[in-house]
Amino acid sequence: MTAVYVICAILFIVGIYGVVVKKNLIKIIIGISLMVQSVAVLLLSLGYAEGVGEGLFQTIGLITMIGGLGVMSLMIITAIRLYEKYGTFDVSEIRRLRG
């Protein structure tokens, strides 16, 4: 079980790193995707460790993946539209809002 926690923590931290440090919109989206997957893995493995037939963890894991997919597609659409408007994927140049 500890190994699963460690793997999930590593995935999550790599995802956070991508979101916080990277300047490219697509890399930020990949970071978010890694975080979603790490939480899904956590849920599924917790359900596996429980071993009970309730299936609640598996259900939530599936919902997470579906929800993550929805968010991801919306983010990619937004990123494409941002590229059309600003001509770049670099977040440090997409800064009209400030203050």
Next chain:
Amino acid sequence: MSVLPLLFVVIPVAAAAIIAILYRVWERSGDIFTNIANLALLVLSLALVGPIWRGETFSYNLGDVSPLGIHFTIDGLSLLMLATVSIICLAASLYSVNYMERYTAKPRYYVLLMLMIAGMNIVALGADLVNLYIGIEIAALACYALVAFGVEHEYLEASFKYQIMGTVGTLCILSGMAFLYRTAGSLNMAELHGILLGQGLSPMLLFSGILFLAGFGLKAAYMPFHAWLPDAHSTAPTPVSAILSGVFIKVIGLYGMIRVFFCIFEITPTTSWILMVVGAISLLVAVLLALGQWDSKRLLAYHSISQMGYVLLGLGIATPLGILGGLFHLVNHALFKGLLFLDAGSVEMQTGTRQLKELGGLNQRMPVTGTTCAIASLSISGFPPFNGFWSKLIIIIAAIQAGYLGFAIVAALGSILTMASFLKLERYIFFGSLPEKWQKVKEAPVLMCVSMILLAAACLGIGLAFPWIIDGFIQPAVNAVMMLGA
């Protein structure tokens, strides 16, 4: 078993489906069905005030397999949220009829709006954490799209920022849920309270508590996590801004926080301190940031953070009076902040600008907007007899009673600074001399005026009738939070 809770979900989803089907053949179906649905929701929630006050609760189970079924419950706190959501959404949908003409694809806007309302209602109704999460996800997805609805530079930028922060928040909530379920073996809120009552705080529970605090804090935009809020709330179309600032951050963020930290975990002195400190920091820092803003909607967005600080400060005191003050301020803030956003939007619609320095003297040309905005400004600054005064007074009295003199001083100071920044707003938009170029500005269309007058009347009415409102509407919610009811 009562079918009533289900109606709060079915009505908005059905309206969304009907609009999505009909709008190609009937252009105005969006205007009509959205308003009818919101009116029905408001009537339904107001009709429930009496039974809830008498101590009844309503519940509905959709599928009866214990952990997997969907359980909806209406208690005092849920009803408080549902009624607040309904009145703000009714005002916003009335306002949208004329305001959203500037955007293309108005029917799609209505579909997203109704889905967002459905998501918020699911959050308010859900009796277990899974429903809470699903509601948050539905409402948040619709909300990201609504913030980006203008598909111009600023809209997309604000929406992207919000999507990133919102998703991280959702994931924190979800991991918190996973650890909680691993420890306690249930996700039903009432069961969880029973299971965790005797237990101490194991490391895993502590970790899940921290994750919940971070997740809901991100959703409610408390101070270290507030960066997305001013962008998203100021760039979204105005009716959406009103819903976002008025109810969305409360239902998606604060309501979950209340359920987790009061109804599931017991409130301990440590949690109480954390909540109060976060509230006080948000209250004071956000109001200082708001003072420096020259964009009317951005100024209001910063005030949302600050006023949410008041709510959290009141709740964090954790005495019955403090919780009462916090929940009362939550309702009041929804009303006057929604109204302020609608006023700022109607000024923007008629003049085409939100910059305070370019405006002035509009009281002569837009009397309804000017008057309602004055009422809302007086409410938020805490002038008697308007509603904001009473809730701030209750919070300050509760803080003094509980011995937190420092927090009471912070709350009073925040109120003075709020007044200063609303003096600025009023002075630059509605008072002073009317510039040459705004001589021909007209009052906003009738339906927009109706929605603003509705909210202004609610602000004044609650201020005048506050003993009855507290007794009939807020007290059942306090009982639900304190687990005294039912």
